[in-house]
Amino acid sequence: MITYQQQPPGSPETLVAGDGDDYIAPAPRVSVQAFCETAETAAAVQAAAGDRRMIKAHVRVQMGGMAAATEAYRNSPTPNVIMLETESRGDAILASLDELAEVCDAATRVIVIGHYNDITLYRELVRRGISEYLIGPVNPIDVVRAVSTLFHAPSAKPVGRIVAVVGAKGGVGASTIAHNVAWAVARDLKLDAVITDLDLAFGTASLDYNQDPPQGIADAVFSPERVDTAYIDRLLSKCTDHLSLLAAPATIDRVYDFTPESFDPVIDALRATVPCVVLDVPHLWSAWTKRVLVGADDILVVATPDLASLRNAKNIIDMLKGARPNDRRPLYCLNQVGVPKRPEIKPPDFAKALEDEPVAIIPFEPQLFGTAANNGQMIAEVASTHRIAESFRHLAQLLTGRSESKKARPSRLPPLIGKLFAR
Incomplete structure (x- = not known):
């Protein structure tokens, strides 16, 4: 006898790569450096580095936030992606980013992890060329998705599974x-x-x-x-x-x-x-x-x-x-x-x-x-x-993650109508 298990619809196990918004494309061979202020965020980024989608990326996690990043890049080239965590608010964040911009390569993409949901700040960050603004606390999958989205159009569904x-x-x-x-x-x-x-x-x-x-x-x-x-x-x-x-x-x-x-x-x-x-x-x-x-x-x-x-x-x-x-x-x-x-x-x-x-x-x-x-x-x-x-x-x-279209149950009406017209 053959038996098999059917996953209940909508359960976490049914969320698989390739199903619309749940899919996260693998990151390309890029270098990612994160400067965190909290141990929780540092742990999340480190865990994201071990995700299968980040296997080609080179991830380095450091503490110190924006100030440490600015100091680090005064005498060294910037990576493909910089992740910056800050516990500061509006103007303080913008001032720190202005200092970083003086030592940051133009092609570098920047992801900011903040702790305040501020739409005005978000718009100003976008206007200044920041690639993404995440609100902490973040999970490893949030970090993976943010890096992946930088290199893959979010509206483009993946072809292969x-x-x-x-x-x-x-x-x-x-x-x-x-x-x-x-x-x-x-x-x-x-x-x-x-x-x-x-x-x-x-x-x-x-x-x-x-x-x-x-x-x-x-x-x-x-x-x-x-x-x-x-x-x-x-x-x-x-x-x-x-x-x-x-x-x-x-x-x-x-x-x-x-x-x-x-x-x-x-x-x-x-x-x-x-x-x-x-x-x-x-x-x-x-x-x-x-x-x-x-x-x-x-x-x-x-x-x-x-x-x-x-x-x-x-x-x-x-x-x-x-x-x-x-x-x-x-x-x-x-x-x-x-x-x-x-x-x-x-x-x-x-x-x-x-x-x-x-x-x-x-x-x-x-x-x-x-x-x-x-x-x-x-x-x-x-x-x-x-x-x-x-x-x-x-x-x-x-x-x-697909299913065959259900076959319609045959209706009893067509044979009955056929018999009526056959009379």
Whole structure:
């Protein structure tokens, strides 16, 4: 039996990146220096520096407020962004800003954190070129949003959404689930999607989709200077009208060692043009896999009902919750449930240990999955009405924050009217 959890509408868990005003774009590679007057604000800025959206920014927090900033920049260049906290009022703030302007580069953007809600002051700050005025106390997410807004038009909705799927251990079927979820996103939600195979040595996406593309993700990763949206578009292999594949070479003629930032250009280019990008993340732990997971908009951890999966899933989810305090917690599903004669950890026990319910429980169906794999097809192609296919559709909806339009209930009036006119 397949079961899944539906998040209640309007709950905090349903607020996901990409849903209108809740989306905060990642900050670019900029330097940010904050001069605070209170320990609370300094802590908030420091916490914001650890947010996944600020991973490319270089943030430095100091105390002393506006006076310390003015003194610091007399003999040193100013950064891209300066954040200034002040407990002063109107004219005192403007006087301090005038002193800072004498030593501040014209291109530097300034965010002021004040403690008084004064519309007259706000208008004067805007007239003098201040980029943003925040009223304290501020939260880390307020700081992240303020920095992000400086470099991204607030009215421009994001194009892409990054969904990462990773296995709690090897052999749990994470790649199969990633491929089927991407298929459901494209076919059932009618959303343009790209499935990206990050397992360059042993990836199976090209086999599962019955594709043999001459180029793929390796071409982009090993030539980062060439990566842009047009180049990535040329590397994509078309699977369906709405689904494309960025395939792995699946060869071992070279060693695939990557720096933490190796996949950043590829993911950024995909995010800029594709509404949904599903990352098939291999089961290995390195700097680049951690960076990919932390930077994703949503994460699905795939586990089987055994002790090793339970331990690993808990470790992965706990780590990601700590690294992404302002995001929805990673989701997880149980796969290959009900293997004959295999002792298993029951889903309620699994949920108790992880302090969260699985979003899907997928039964062990070797005939169905084996047929699909050998034919290079998805589950929905082999058995479109099967409950497992419905489970993948549910996961697609949950991970993209979208839902299918409800089908209208058939009315009894048309047949009745037809019978009347037939007389």
